Amino acid sequence: MDKKALLHAYEKLIAADLLVLTQAALAAHEAATHAESKAEDQYDTRGLEASYLAGAQSKRALELEALLAMYRFMDLKNFTKDDPIASTAIVEVESDGKRLFYFLMPKGGGMSATQEGKQILVITPQSPVGEALLGRKVGDQIEVQIQRVKRDFDILAVW
Numbered sequence: 001m002d003k004k005a006l007l008h009a010y011e012k013l014i015a016a017d018l019l020v021l022t023q024a025a026l027a028a029h030e031a032a033t034h035a036e037s038k039a040e041d042q043y044d045t046r047g048l049e050a051s052y053l054a055g056a057q058s059k060r061a062l063e064l065e066a067l068l069a070m071y072r073f074m075d076l077k078n079f080t081k082d083d084p085i086a087s088t089a090i091v092e093v094e095s096d097g098k099r100l101f102y103f104l105m106p107k108g109g110g111m112s113a114t115q116e117g118k119q120i121l122v123i124t125p126q127s128p129v130g131e132a133l134l135g136r137k138v139g140d141q142i143e144v145q146i147q148r149v150k151r152d153f154d155i156l157a158v159w
Contacts, residue, residue, distance in 0.1 A: 001090050001115060001159045003076045006103065009113035010122065011071050018064040025057035067108050074105075079158045081138035090120060091133055092157040099156070104130055129153070 031050040076088045085091055091102045101120040109124040123130040132142040133155070142153045 001120075003088065003090065003103075003159070006090070006113060006115050006120060007071055007074060007076070009115070010108065010111050011068060013111050013113070014064055014068045014071065014108070018061060018068065021057055021061050021064060025054055025061055028054035028057055070107060071105075081158060083158065084135045084137055085133045085155070085158055086135075087125070089133075090159040091155060093133075093153040093155055095151050095153045100153075102129065102133070104133060 028050050031046075031054075033047075074088065077086070079085070079089050083089075085104065087104055087106055089104045091104060093100050093102065101118050102123045103120050105122050105124060107124060108122050109127055109130070111122045113120055123133075125131055125134055128144045128146055129142075132144045132153070136142060136155055138155050138158055140155045142155070144151055144153060
């Protein structure tokens with residue numbers, strides 16, 4: 001698997017989210033400072049609500065910028081079947097007859113991209129599956145509780 005190409009795909013997803021969020025934050029800021037947002041009475045909170053929204057969106061934009069920088073400059077390790085699973089590992093597992101692919105990263109969990117016809121989901125060590133995979137090797141089996149349901153995962157491969 002080409003981890004660099006995969007990281008580039010995730011960078012594109014983050015950059016697209018950042019662009020949308022930046023535009024939304026600018027629109028919320030404009031709404032908060034527009035003359036029509038001036039309170040007409042003590043119960044009119046349109047301007048205040050718009051300023052809270054603009055602040056939250058700006059904070060999230062900064063988080064996405066940091067995530068984008070991390071993905072752009074991440075040092076990738078190549079793993080063998082004998083290496084313990086750690087950050088930047090792509091892991092193939094089987095659970096309930098389905099093969100799943102995870103890219104273990106420090107941040108950015110939940111993003112998904114396709115490579116070589118395989119859907120690869122970013123997970124973090126804070127997720128139940130990510131935590132269970134850390135330090136394991138090919139051939140190991142893990143048990144993870146996800147939303148009150150216990151699932152078994154067989155570790156098939158690591159890159």
